[in-house]
Amino acid sequence: MANVNWVTALIGGVLIGLSATLLLAFNGRIAGISGIVNGAIAFSKQEVWRWIFILGMLLGGILYEYGLASQPTPTATLTPWAMIIGGFLVGFGTRMGSGCTSGHGVCGLGRLSMRSLVAVITFMMTAILTVFVVRHLLQLSI
């Protein structure tokens, strides 16, 4: 496992905060990834910026992984069912709940939104509970 200490975690967090600030200050948009993707897959012409943002994310990932990273990011063994079931629930839930970790977490809390605070507390609780059930009750390694 990569030895990431709290300093690199903090640097990562600050970069994400700066990204959200930049998008709001210049374009007036919320850097919520689920919302950006949901708008992008509607394929309307005014929403091209969403695809450009996603392209930027991938370029940022490439720049980190193949340029700046001190060691490669570990890739866990393939767990197709966890990806398919988990990914479906993440897509369904973030659309229903109007946001994810970035939209409600980073941006919503930044705007001091009560809706976002409720969402963050709710998804953190169910995520922690799910990992508890999967790892400690069912003892599955996914």
Next chain:
Amino acid sequence: MKEKLIALLSGLLFGLGLGFSQMIDRQRVLGFLDVAGAWDSTLLFVLGGAVTVTVIAFRFVLRLPHPIFADKFNLPTKKDIDKPLVIGAAIFGIGWGICGYCPGPGITALVLRNWNPILFVVAFVAGSLTYKNLSEK
């Protein structure tokens, strides 16, 4: 054009941040969510760092009459805590706990040349479109 450049730059910073914080390592995220196991607390600094920046910076930004390159701020208008918000967030959390990816890291992890993020992104889009179709009926 200027707006598109900002979108690119903002996306780039976001992807870099997810790399440095190692949110793109799903086992690390699951380790953070595993409070009953060998809890990995480092990801607290990711959310902590990001939210500290936005809480401070958004105060100033939202005092601007309008965004620098746009006519108005596009902000969520809903204020009430309704059922879709809570149920949706709960479902999202369950999915996150199962796969270890939330949307940003799942997409950025596509660069790791591994099948997991590809399956995640396809399933994410399917889940999102399923809710959209159900809610429009």
